[in-house]
Amino acid sequence: xxxxxMLLWVLIFILHAPSIAQxxxxxxxxxxxLYGKPHFSGPHYHRVDTTRYNDMPPAVKVxxxxxxxxxxxxxxxxxxxxxxxxxKEPMKFSNNMTAIGKRGLDLYIKRNNEWIFAGAGRPDDNxxxxxxxxxxxxxxxxxxxLFLPLYDxxxxxxxxxxxxxxxxxxxxxxxxxxxxxxxxxxxxxxxxRPGMAYPAQLERKLGYEFVNLGFSGNGKMEESVGRMVAxxxxxxxxxLDCAANPSPQQIAERTENFVRQIRERHPDTPILxxxxxxxxxxxxxxxxxxxxxDQNKNFRAAYERLVESGMQQLYIVHGDDLLGHDxxxxxxxxxxxDVGFARMLKxxxxxxxxxxx
Amino acid sequence: xxxxxMLLWVLIFILHAPSIAQxxxxxxxxxxxLYGKPHFSGPHYHRVDTTRYNDMPPAVKVxxxxxxxxxxxxxxxxxxxxxxxxxKEPMKFSNNMTAIGKRGLDLYIKRNNEWIFAGAGRPDDNxxxxxxxxxxxxxxxxxxxLFLPLYDxxxxxxxxxxxxxxxxxxxxxxxxxxxxxxxxxxxxxxxxRPGMAYPAQLERKLGYEFVNLGFSGNGKMEESVGRMVAxxxxxxxxxLDCAANPSPQQIAERTENFVRQIRERHPDTPILxxxxxxxxxxxxxxxxxxxxxDQNKNFRAAYERLVESGMQQLYIVHGDDLLGHDxxxxxxxxxxxDVGFARMLKxxxxxxxxxxx
Numbered sequence: 193x194x195x196x197x198m199l200l201w202v203l204i205f206i207l208h209a210p211s212i213a214q215x216x217x218x219x220x221x222x223x224x225x226l227y228g229k230p231h232f233s234g235p236h237y238h239r240v241d242t243t244r245y246n247d248m249p250p251a252v253k254v255x256x257x258x259x260x261x262x263x264x265x266x267x268x269x270x271x272x273x274x275x276x277x278x279x280k281e282p283m284k285f286s287n288n289m290t291a292i293g294k295r296g297l298d299l300y301i302k303r304n305n306e307w308i309f310a311g312a313g314r315p316d317d318n319x320x321x322x323x324x325x326x327x328x329x330x331x332x333x334x335x336x337x338l339f340l341p342l343y344d345x346x347x348x349x350x351x352x353x354x355x356x357x358x359x360x361x362x363x364x365x366x367x368x369x370x371x372x373x374x375x376x377x378x379x380x381x382x383x384x385r386p387g388m389a390y391p392a393q394l395e396r397k398l399g400y401e402f403v404n405l406g407f408s409g410n411g412k413m414e415e416s417v418g419r420m421v422a423x424x425x426x427x428x429x430x431x432l433d434c435a436a437n438p439s440p441q442q443i444a445e446r447t448e449n450f451v452r453q454i455r456e457r458h459p460d461t462p463i464l465x466x467x468x469x470x471x472x473x474x475x476x477x478x479x480x481x482x483x484x485x486d487q488n489k490n491f492r493a494a495y496e497r498l499v500e501s502g503m504q505q506l507y508i509v510h511g512d513d514l515l516g517h518d519x520x521x522x523x524x525x526x527x528x529x530d531v532g533f534a535r536m537l538k539x540x541x542x543x544x545x546x547x548x549x
Numbered sequence: 550x551x552x553x554x555m556l557l558w559v560l561i562f563i564l565h566a567p568s569i570a571q572x573x574x575x576x577x578x579x580x581x582x583l584y585g586k587p588h589f590s591g592p593h594y595h596r597v598d599t600t601r602y603n604d605m606p607p608a609v610k611v612x613x614x615x616x617x618x619x620x621x622x623x624x625x626x627x628x629x630x631x632x633x634x635x636x637k638e639p640m641k642f643s644n645n646m647t648a649i650g651k652r653g654l655d656l657y658i659k660r661n662n663e664w665i666f667a668g669a670g671r672p673d674d675n676x677x678x679x680x681x682x683x684x685x686x687x688x689x690x691x692x693x694x695l696f697l698p699l700y701d702x703x704x705x706x707x708x709x710x711x712x713x714x715x716x717x718x719x720x721x722x723x724x725x726x727x728x729x730x731x732x733x734x735x736x737x738x739x740x741x742r743p744g745m746a747y748p749a750q751l752e753r754k755l756g757y758e759f760v761n762l763g764f765s766g767n768g769k770m771e772e773s774v775g776r777m778v779a780x781x782x783x784x785x786x787x788x789l790d791c792a793a794n795p796s797p798q799q800i801a802e803r804t805e806n807f808v809r810q811i812r813e814r815h816p817d818t819p820i821l822x823x824x825x826x827x828x829x830x831x832x833x834x835x836x837x838x839x840x841x842x843d844q845n846k847n848f849r850a851a852y853e854r855l856v857e858s859g860m861q862q863l864y865i866v867h868g869d870d871l872l873g874h875d876x877x878x879x880x881x882x883x884x885x886x887d888v889g890f891a892r893m894l895k896x897x898x899x900x901x902x903x904x905x906x
Binding site for chain 1: 640642643644645646647648649653658660665666667668669671672673674683684685686687691739741742745750829830832833834835836837876877879880881882886887888891
């Protein structure tokens, strides 16, 4: 028995010899720059320190633990890049997102001063995943930006490169910072991978750090959440893309107060309100159609009252054209697919550029 | 015990009373027109009768059972549409597709002579799913097209409408028929929902019935598969979008023979060869980049030899621009996301229109 076991181990060793020859050494990503985090306290990969904002609604607190919009920046001379990461629990069934988008990783590398997609970190269905994101690269130092899971709590992340190569911190010189508060659409449903969430796309296109405060189904403009958003320092722009979540009545009741909470703390910072996308689920469902129409009507009315009251630096993007007009811009009638996000960006990107100029 | 059981049933009855008030009656979809099936034998929702083509490679036979590209057509005056469907087994983990795309349903309804997205059938993680796809519709008869799961074997499907409403067969007057043979990309990875697979989009845009013979990872042009494809009657066009799967050497060895197998049985039918998309996984991975380049070089060389040999009605679409040039067109470096499919269509649709004219 002992001899059989011994033989087995020898066999395993021989079979794995090539990979043993090329050892991968891992660096804990918590030692590398992390961007997109609104405040600097709380668990490393949580978006919000919920002990500090303990009065937020429970659902918002849970969603605060998701790493949507967070990115790790590093330099490496490795010819391949691996990742080993752990999320909170094994895969829960989801029908409108890929597992890569929900709990995977998304690597971009700089080339000619642009961030270029290099590879996705494909998650396992267990909590712990190990994946080789890219290999066979040319020699030289690469600047890397790694987008973290959109819809899961990241517990630990390590970046692996072949032994002898280095992984070092990359400090990014962002032009500034933009905070987006909103719904599941802001959080990234249904982007095919984390880097396709529209705030992530804007981040790469504009060179501004984006703080993603999308709370799936829960961007409802509660006062306790408003305090947390208003606490964020150093933003060049606040974007409110939350009209899809509150009821039309809640929008009528809460919008002005929420905007004023931010304005009070940030007297000169532009605030951009984005109406809800027109849900394609309402193409034939008259109830959905009316609800979105009422949400946008009330959101727009609040905007107009705020402008009439004399508020400066307040902008709006209307929702009617956000998804285009062929009705193909969603995965499930509600959440934009990548085509939907591309269309949203066509209207949102120029507006954001204009404001930031 | 018996009394407790009785009480439980009374309770269940009371809790379900509202839904019982609006009974849903189901129609077995196998009594409704099914389009996109290449031959008329074998299990209803299988694409190919594998007993008839028993010499095909085992992987192709398994993939033949997937319902990619199949559609059900019906008319209903129901104000809501439900579906109850069973796939072969509980959800297997997949990281580059949504469950809706993999094993869900996708409903389109005709409006102003166009097929408009109406709702997705969200699957459960069990084999059996029940979902209300759309509700609160206006009065009147709707013409419906239901796209079936891309990556699963559909065992049974029923369409539900409120009691008193009808579900009746809808015969569609297609302008003709197009057969597409290919890879996972053809089969539909990573479309966000079944109707976003690019052959499905072409079907709606062009009004031709599309037969989807995408075999994930296995569009390798074996002679046994060529016989099955060549057996299909009544096609106005054969499309070969398979260059992503065989090795460069297999492409060099097999392409001409495969094309000739089709040409022999269909002397006058146009054949369109589509080169592989340039894999974004090769943005930095030099091995992937070279492999795709070699695949396309050999596919194109085979095309040129066939043209030189005098073959008529043979066309090609080059791969270089198929995914655009910002490198954002895939979910995982290989499979187009909806943005990637939209870009492929920009080049493929005009070519197909030109050929079919």
